[in-house]
Amino acid sequence: MKHRISILGSTGSIGTQTLEVVRDHPQDFEVVGLSARHNKDLLAAQIHEFKPRIASLECGVALPGLPNGCRMAGAGSEGLCEVATHPQADTVVVATVGAAGLIPTLAALRAGKRIALANKEVLVMGGEILMGEARRLNRPILPIDSEHSAILQCLQGENLRRIRRIVITASGGPFREWPRERIESACPADALNHPTWSMGKKITIDSATLMNKGLEVIEAHHLFGLPVDRIDVVIHPQSIVHSMVEFADGAVMAQMGLPDMKIPIQFALSFPDRFPRRDPPLDLPALGSLTFAAPDLERFPCLAMAREACRLGGGYPAVLSVANEEAVAAFLAERIRFGDISRLIEAELEAFSNPSALDFETILEIERRTRESVRARARG
Ligand SMILES: NC(=O)c1ccc[n+]([C@@H]2O[C@H](COP(=O)([O-])OP(=O)(O)OC[C@H]3O[C@@H](n4cnc5c(N)ncnc54)[C@H](OP(=O)(O)O)[C@@H]3O)[C@@H](O)[C@H]2O)c1
Incomplete structure (x- = not known):
């Protein structure tokens, strides 16, 4: 059928x-x-x-x-x-x-x-x-996110109680090797120039700030039910290893493939089956080497803020996400500098305190207020 x-x-x-x-x-x-x-x-x-x-x-x-x-x-x-x-x-x-x-x-x-x-x-x-x-x-x-699809694939047939940690890979984005001062004043064209993935504008800017990885940490926390301190991020510029799961016995399962979103899209649609694809096979000798490095949280403060929002829970992740959405829109419209994106989000998180209970209507109210507030700050 x-x-x-x-x-x-x-x-x-x-x-x-x-x-x-x-x-x-x-x-x-x-x-x-x-x-x-x-x-x-x-x-x-x-x-x-x-x-x-x-x-x-x-x-x-x-x-x-x-x-x-x-x-x-x-x-x-x-x-x-x-x-x-x-x-x-x-x-x-x-x-x-x-x-x-x-x-x-x-x-x-x-x-x-x-x-x-x-x-x-x-x-x-x-x-x-x-x-x-x-x-x-x-x-x-x-x-559908390639990282979470990779984790889902690594978990097939496994005992979920035996997960030690999840390791999410990140390409590092276009500013992986840029010094802090240069990142601060990057223009939209610089930030939209992603080295490995071709994507919509918002996620491409999120990849440049590493907010995309921060959002993915929170996404993984919900999808796989792990606390944030058991979800790590590692920079992997080749975007071939899409993410990993480390188990209680120290074994690490990784899912690899070419950076092509049609693979995780198709997996989500065919799950638990796999349908064939006719893309060229992964040629590891042609790639030569795969490298890994720790993310630099000083140059990319959005990742640290997202981890903290996940730890605080409640409405904090919603504030983070909506503030980021508005800040990215202001950056793309050239109303703020690249470095202002993280500052606007930080200001919203600092001004927020969690409501006693979080229902759907409260989330929508947080969204409305955060949008207004970021727009006003960006104008200021
Ligand atoms: N692109 C990727 O490779 C990739 C990878 C992993 C995860 N994701 C995630 O997938 C999501 C989509 O990313 P994308 O890169 O595909 O974005 P995109 O290229 O900007 O596409 C967004 C789509 O949503 C529609 N849309 C936007 N706002 C809408 C609204 N308010 N009401 C109804 N439709 C609306 C757009 O319509 P119009 O065309 O008419 O504007 C467009 O069809 C994002 O959350 C992103 O983080 C993307």
Whole structure:
């Protein structure tokens, strides 16, 4: 039977690569829903090629000439939720960016869908609630992030009580060897020049600050249920080892492969099976050597802040994630310097104190307040 999938963020880097996986396996996948924010031309082309039952544009622009059997959902978050909960879909690929995927992911889980999650900020902000719902409803949240996919693959058939620690690899980003003063005043073009991965703008900037690794530490904490002090990060510039698990007896399992997101995307969609791919094999002699180094927390303070937010728990990770989202947007719009990204986030974390209880509405309120506050600070 075909996997019937809806894709939130189908016009982005992960969304378009998910559709490439579908194209490679027409006998295994059927597209039920597609959605984008405002890229109506690409969404229209995708609708005509994949003939979904439902599509949405966050900006609410109407698309004329839809094929028979396809209808447009409403605008905004409601439209995303309609796509995420369509009764024909069994799996929802969450490939939106930032907080946008939070409400639709919860809606999809509650509608009984399997989640294939790329939008890591969703777990960073609402990890406890989402993982709790996933357990209660017995629905999996399968990671698309290559690091978490690697960890999931290393854990197949293992006793989870025998994990000593997880080691997440990081390419180190474009500023791996830059001195602190030069990083401080890097421009968007420098920061968008990632050495190994081609990705959307927000995650590319997060890779340059190492906030991406910080978000991934929090994501791993929720997905695999380990405390933050048993989740380490190691710099591995070649991006061939995607992450590792060290077990109680000292054995270390690593998952390797070319840096190609279609591999973890396909694994999340085919899990627990593996479907074939025709990419060239991994040529280790051609690579020559694989290297590893400790991250420099002085030059990349975002990683240390994310670890601390994870340790403090409650609403801190949501503040971290939303403050980062707003700071990255301000940097890309050239309203602040690269070094201001970490300073803005630090100011938000320092001003925050945890509420007595954290429900979904409180997280949305934290999101609203943090956005306003960072925008005001960035203007100042
Ligand atoms: N790219 C990668 O290789 C990679 C690897 C691992 C994890 N991730 C994670 O995957 C997520 C997506 O990353 P990406 O690089 O694919 O991002 P991207 O290229 O910027 O794509 C984002 C997608 O989400 C849509 N979108 C954005 N905001 C939206 C909103 N408010 N409502 C509805 N749709 C919205 C965009 O639509 P428009 O095109 O209309 O703007 C686009 O389709 C991120 O959380 C990232 O950290 C990405």
